[in-house]
Amino acid sequence: MAQTTSGLRAVLSHPRIYSSFQSLMGARKFRTNFVSRYIRPFPGMALLDVGCGPADILAYLPDINYWGFDISEDYIGKARRSFGHRGHFHCKxxxxxDLDRLPPFDVVLAIGLLHHLDDEVALDVLRLAHSALRPGGRLLTVDPCLDPSQNAISRFLVSNDRGQNVRNKTGYAALAGAVFGDFSAELRHQAWIPYTHCFMECVKS
Ligand SMILES: C[S@@+](CC[C@H](N)C(=O)[O-])C[C@H]1O[C@@H](n2cnc3c(N)ncnc32)[C@H](O)[C@@H]1O
Structure with a gap:
C-alpha cells in the first residue's frame, strides 16, 4: 500500500484517532448521506467493504450481511470490538x-481505498469487486480528488493526504472504465473543512 506514515499522519494509523479525525472532517454527515443516497440498504443486503478500516460505516447501517476486509490488524481489532456481532471482519x-467462500454481493464498498493503490493494484481490486458482485450489483468508491475547481484549502488538504495515488476524476474514471462497462463518476466539494471527493458507482451488468 502506498501510504505516507511519517509525522502527523502516523497517528492516523491508531484506529481511535483515525475515527476521531474522520468525525472532525465531517464523517457523520458524510456517512448518513452516503448510506441513504448511495448504499440504499434493504433487509438481507450482502455488502462487502474492501479496506473497511474500523468499519465505522456500520454505525450508520441497519442489520445487513456485512463483510469487512482490511490489511490493518489495529483497524480490524477495533471493528471487532465495536461491531463484532454485526459483521464478519477479516484482516487480510x-x-x-476467497470469493468461493463468500456470498454474491449486492454492494461492494471501497471508501478511501483507491488513492492508496497504484494503478495495477487498484485494477486488481476493481476486478475483484466485479467478480464479487451479483449481476446488477454495485461497486461504490469514494476518494480524495484533485480538480481545478477546488479552492486552495481543499487542494492543500487533498494533496497532503496519506494516500500516494490521489488522482483527478479522469484518472479514477479510467480505472473504473477498464473493468466496468457501466459506471458514473461525480466530483463533490465539501464545505465544512473544504475537501474534494470523487464518488463512483460501477454497475455489474
Ligand atoms: C482511508 S482508510 C479508509 C477506511 C474506511 N473505508 C473508512 O471509510 O473509514 C483506507 C484503508 O484501506 C486499507 N487498505 C489499504 N490497502 C488495502 C488492501 N490492498 N486491501 C485491504 N485494505 C487495504 C488501509 O489499511 C485502511 O484501513
Missing part, C-alpha cells in the same frame, strides 16, 4: 480465491 488482502 482479499484474493479471488
Amino acid at each position: 488482502q482479499l484474493q479471488m480465491e
Whole structure:
C-alpha cells in the first residue's frame, strides 16, 4: 500500500484517532448521506467493504450481511470490538480465491481505498469487486480528488493526504472504465473543512 506514515499522519494509523479525525472532517454527515443516497440498504443486503478500516460505516447501517476486509490488524481489532456481532471482519488482502467462500454481493464498498493503490493494484481490486458482485450489483468508491475547481484549502488538504495515488476524476474514471462497462463518476466539494471527493458507482451488468 502506498501510504505516507511519517509525522502527523502516523497517528492516523491508531484506529481511535483515525475515527476521531474522520468525525472532525465531517464523517457523520458524510456517512448518513452516503448510506441513504448511495448504499440504499434493504433487509438481507450482502455488502462487502474492501479496506473497511474500523468499519465505522456500520454505525450508520441497519442489520445487513456485512463483510469487512482490511490489511490493518489495529483497524480490524477495533471493528471487532465495536461491531463484532454485526459483521464478519477479516484482516487480510482479499484474493479471488476467497470469493468461493463468500456470498454474491449486492454492494461492494471501497471508501478511501483507491488513492492508496497504484494503478495495477487498484485494477486488481476493481476486478475483484466485479467478480464479487451479483449481476446488477454495485461497486461504490469514494476518494480524495484533485480538480481545478477546488479552492486552495481543499487542494492543500487533498494533496497532503496519506494516500500516494490521489488522482483527478479522469484518472479514477479510467480505472473504473477498464473493468466496468457501466459506471458514473461525480466530483463533490465539501464545505465544512473544504475537501474534494470523487464518488463512483460501477454497475455489474
Ligand atoms: C482511508 S482508510 C479508509 C477506511 C474506511 N473505508 C473508512 O471509510 O473509514 C483506507 C484503508 O484501506 C486499507 N487498505 C489499504 N490497502 C488495502 C488492501 N490492498 N486491501 C485491504 N485494505 C487495504 C488501509 O489499511 C485502511 O484501513
